[in-house]
Amino acid sequence: MGARDSISVATLAIYPFLPAAALYIKNLNIGVTEVTTSPVFENIIQKSMADITGAIHGTLSRAQKKDITESEMQLLSYPITRIILSCIDNPHLTQRYAIAESKEASKNLEQEKTEQLKTIAKALNLHPTLEKKQFLYMHFAEYIQTAHSIKELKWKLTNRCLDKGSVTINNKDFIRLLEEQIKKRVLHGMPLNVSDDICTSLKSYTEQIKTILAQTRQDMVYDLGKVNQKYFPPCITYAIKTVQAGINISHSTRFALTSFLVTIGMSIDAIIELFASSPDFDAEKTRYQIEHIAGSGGTTYTPPSCATMATFGNCIGKNHLCERISHPLNYYRRKGWLETQKSKIIKGA
Structure with a gap:
């Protein structure tokens, strides 16, 4: 990613699934074992716990931080969240987290300018072109690959305006496509291959999540009538x-x-x-x-x-x-x- 496409750490903290976020974390040179076992990093684990429980209850939030330390803490919590989810290894919970993360990103993307959206899209392997103020164009193959998992009929290619191999989409629909791409990005590689030692060190946290999840299931059963x-x-x-x-x-x-x-x-x-x-x-x-x-x-x-x-x-x-x-x-x-x-x-x- 070149200088023109660079993204600040404050922005990466609300889009922690971007490749640039992984590179930033790598350059911090902090090991997984260190984060999961040292009391110094307890705040990071607590943020991960808040994100997972937020995904369960529909309250996951990623606000942009002005302080670089807070931004880095929020950024570091993302890989720890993926590790905790991998230790739990519940596909439905992982899917739920990915959806919550993508929905929260979607809300933040609505506040971004078009050029920033395009930068984020490029990082997610989407390459729209901007022809008019309110519309973008995507190659039909890229559109199909991204939109195929969205079930609403309006997303079928036959219900879209196709011109010279490109699909016309407005800004709102483009953000929805980004949301879908983000969900796939979060799910990619899950569950991670986490060592038994790390999962053991995180057992008290994973057990808390399992308890919350079990209680939520009971509540859901009751709500069915x-x-x-x-x-x-x-x-x-x-x-x-x-x-x-x-x-x-x-x-x-x-x-x-x-x-x-x-x-x-x-x-x-x-x-x-x-x-x-x-x-x-x-x-x-x-x-x-x-x-x-x-x-x-x-x-x-x-x-x-x-x-x-x-x-x-x-x-x-x-x-x-x-x-x-x-x-x-x-x-x-x-x-x-x-x-x-x-x-x-x-x-x-």
């Missing part, structure tokens, strides 16, 4: 866990999950609350979609059959009961009946 989750088929359970982890699900999975929950009697508000963890959550749009599936337009949609679920790759975690079932709703009803019969037998014993 009065329907009995014990009766959910594996495909629906997996979809719910994926959504709660803050991971985008496909349109077919989203429809299957929503139509299933609507049909078994979960309230629209409870379903909206479930989807609130999604990276691109929009409360108004989500309500409209759920109400539409529930029949606001005159047609009530039923969940897809097991065969259709399998066709779209949504039949996950198939168990012995699934072998005798042809529809997720039948699984829910059958499992409920079996549990009721089991309770009667136990009471009569």
Whole structure:
């Protein structure tokens, strides 16, 4: 990165995933063992802990610091966070952290000038060209590579303006693409190959995170409402866990999950609350979609059959009961009946 593209340490501290940030940290010549074992660096570990718990609770924050020491502390916490996450080795937690980090970066990117955005984009291997004040152009191949994991229909290439091999995007959409690239960057190489000694030295911290995560899962289960989750088929359970982890699900999975929950009697508000963890959550749009599936337009949609679920790759975690079932709703009803019969037998014993 040349002089024109240089980024200050204060800026690197809020974008710690950039290659220049890794180089800056390397030049500080502070070893991982030193940071994870010396009381001198306790503040750095505490910042890492705050970032991970912030990712779990949706409160992760990276404010720009005026003091260089504070900036360096915030910058150093990033690799330590990745080490702690690697010791825990929970894919959903790591994904959730990556999404939280990318969302926080997105908020900060909104405050940056276009030239700074382009500098950051270049560091993330994106190469837009600025032709007009409000629009940028990206080569279609680079656009597809970046946008393919965003599930909204508007991101499909067929729904974009394509001119001479370049896709036209506005500043807001460009930041969304940067956000997606940042998420991939944070996830790259995870989990790290961390030595047992380092994980042992961090055990008290990793155990704290595991406890917080377990408690959060309990809270999430409670928030789903009065329907009995014990009766959910594996495909629906997996979809719910994926959504709660803050991971985008496909349109077919989203429809299957929503139509299933609507049909078994979960309230629209409870379903909206479930989807609130999604990276691109929009409360108004989500309500409209759920109400539409529930029949606001005159047609009530039923969940897809097991065969259709399998066709779209949504039949996950198939168990012995699934072998005798042809529809997720039948699984829910059958499992409920079996549990009721089991309770009667136990009471009569």
